[in-house]
Amino acid sequence: MxxxxxxxxxxxxxxxxxxxxxxxxxxxxxxxxxxxxxxxxxxxxxxxxxxxQFEGLSPDVPRTSEICLTVDGGSDEVDAIFTSWQSKGITILQEPRDAGFGRTFLAADPDGNRIRVAPQD
Missing domain, CATH: 3.30.720.120 (Signal recognition particle alu RNA binding heterodimer, srp9/1)
Incomplete structure (x- = not known):
């Protein structure tokens, strides 16, 4: 299949x-x-x-899921993307930090959906 x-x-x-x-x-x-x-x-x-599908989605409603974009390049690439997104005015929910799977940060789209950036496995 x-x-x-x-x-x-x-x-x-x-x-x-x-x-x-x-x-x-x-x-x-x-x-x-x-x-x-x-x-x-x-x-x-x-x-x-x-x-x-839903009327009036609000960024204020807590989200329990994330889109995770994995990137090549390790910590340096994650930090570079963070800097780029921050300069574009994208809402940052969590600044870069080291987690069990590597360097990561969390952002949100204008509707409040969560977007995580992390290194590729």
Whole structure:
């Protein structure tokens, strides 16, 4: 069986969220409709932004899940991405720190969805 994983993130405005994630990922969508936009993250992995499923998503509502973007380059790359995102005004929930799996930090998109950056295993 061939399988792929699509991580779906609920957002208030899919096109606005796509501009945000496109800038973060330095990527363009691979699929677009007015309320559903997807990014190809590599073999077997996609990130989809879906609006219209919930009304008025608020960044103030606690989130219990995260999107985790793993990067090559170790601690230096994680710190460089943190500096870049911070300069773009992206909401930082947790500054870089060392965890059991390596250097990491936590950010949030405009809808309050959590985005973790960590080193690739």
């Amino acid at each position: 061939t399988a792929s994983v699509v991580s779906i993130v609920y957002v208030n405005d899919a096109p606005a969220a796509a501009r945000f994630y496109g800038d973060l990922l330095d990527s363009s969508p691979s699929f677009e409709t007015p309320g559903y936009i997807a990014f190809d993250l590599g073999p077997g992995a996609d990130l989809a932004l879906w609006s219209g």
